[in-house]
Amino acid sequence: MYFLKELSHTVQLHPMxxxxxxxxxxxxxxxxxxxxSCSGRYGYVVAVLHLSKMSRGRVLPNIGLADLHARYxxxxxxxxxxxxxxxxxxxxxxxxFFADVGPLQVFVSTHLIPADLNYDPNGDQPxxxxxxxxxxxxxxxxxxxxxxxxxxxxxxxxGTIKEDxxxxxxx
Amino acid sequence: xxxxxxxxxASDGSLLPAPSASAAAEDAVxxxxxxxxxxxxxxxxxxxxxxxxxxxxxxxxxFVTEVQLLLRDVRQKKIQQMGEKSLGGVFQKVYAxxxxxxxxxxxxxxxxxxxxxxRAQLAPFEAAxxxxxxxxxxxxxxxxxxxxxxxIDDERLQTLLTEIQSFKKS
Numbered sequence: 001m002y003f004l005k006e007l008s009h010t011v012q013l014h015p016m017x018x019x020x021x022x023x024x025x026x027x028x029x030x031x032x033x034x035x036x037s038c039s040g041r042y043g044y045v046v047a048v049l050h051l052s053k054m055s056r057g058r059v060l061p062n063i064g065l066a067d068l069h070a071r072y073x074x075x076x077x078x079x080x081x082x083x084x085x086x087x088x089x090x091x092x093x094x095x096x097f098f099a100d101v102g103p104l105q106v107f108v109s110t111h112l113i114p115a116d117l118n119y120d121p122n123g124d125q126p127x128x129x130x131x132x133x134x135x136x137x138x139x140x141x142x143x144x145x146x147x148x149x150x151x152x153x154x155x156x157x158x159g160t161i162k163e164d165x166x167x168x169x170x171x
Numbered sequence: 172x173x174x175x176x177x178x179x180x181a182s183d184g185s186l187l188p189a190p191s192a193s194a195a196a197e198d199a200v201x202x203x204x205x206x207x208x209x210x211x212x213x214x215x216x217x218x219x220x221x222x223x224x225x226x227x228x229x230x231x232x233x234f235v236t237e238v239q240l241l242l243r244d245v246r247q248k249k250i251q252q253m254g255e256k257s258l259g260g261v262f263q264k265v266y267a268x269x270x271x272x273x274x275x276x277x278x279x280x281x282x283x284x285x286x287x288x289x290r291a292q293l294a295p296f297e298a299a300x301x302x303x304x305x306x307x308x309x310x311x312x313x314x315x316x317x318x319x320x321x322x323i324d325d326e327r328l329q330t331l332l333t334e335i336q337s338f339k340k341s
Contacts, residue, residue: 001218001232002233002235003227036260041226044265045261046261047245077265080216080217082217084300084316086303088271165306
C-alpha cells in the first residue's frame, strides 16, 4: 500500500555549505539520502513531496560538521501480509513465478498456484496454463501477499493466487 | 537505513530557542516506541484484520491513481532540473507500476472517487484498496478485503462499487 507519511531525517553538513543557499543544499541532500531508501519500519521511501520543518542546525563538537533535522512528507510504499495487489509477471520457472509490484518482488510458488494451472516449459517462453488462464512473462496478475521479508535494502514477499478472485487480470 | 531519528530529535529540540510545545510532545511519543524497535521486537501485522502496525494504522493511504498523479508532477520537475538520469530506480519502478495500474481517467476522476469512498467512512486502508482493486460485486470485494465485512453491509457496498466503477477508465 502507498502512504503519505511524515518522516524525519538528519543531514550532516560540512562547514563549506554554511551560507545563504544552505537550506536549498540541505533539501537536495535530504532527497539524495532518503529517496529510494528502504527500511523494515517504513518500507520504500519513493519521493519527498515537501519539507515541513527544518531545525536551525547544531555544530557538532570536535568535528565541525553541523546536524540539521528535517521533517518531510513523503510517498512511501510498504507491503503488508494479507494485502491484495496487482503486479506484472517477470520470470516463470518450474518452481513458480516472480511478479513485480512497483519496487517489490513477489514470488508465487507452485504450491500457491491453483492445481488446474500446469507448468508448460515447451513453447517460446515458459508459462502456466489452464483452460481459461495463461501466466507468462508480462501477464498482469492479481495476488495476495502471504508473507514479507525485510532486507537492508530490499523487501521480498511471498504471494498466493490460490484463492477466489485472484489470478490473471483480464482486460 | 533507518530514517527516523525522532529520539535524538526530541532531546535536541529542547536546545532550540523556540520549539513549539506540541512538536516536542509529538516527538516524545516515538522516542518510547523506538526502544521497542531497537530491541528487535517485530510487530505482528495483518492487513486482513487492519493491523498495519503503530506507524501505519492511522496513516493516510493513497490510491495507485493518486500516486501516479503526485509522482507525475515530481517527475516533470526533476527531469527539467536534472535530467532523466536523476530519477532513481525505485521511483521509476513505482511510476511504471502506477501508470500501468492507474484505474481512473484523470485528476477529476480520482478526486471524485476519493470523495465517494470518504463518504462511506471506511478505514483509510479499505478505502484505498476498494479504489485500487475496482471490484465488481460485494462478494469479490469482501473476499479481497476481508475486513470490509465488519464495516459495511452488502447493499451500501454495492452502491459504492457501482459508483467507483462509473469513474473507471474505459
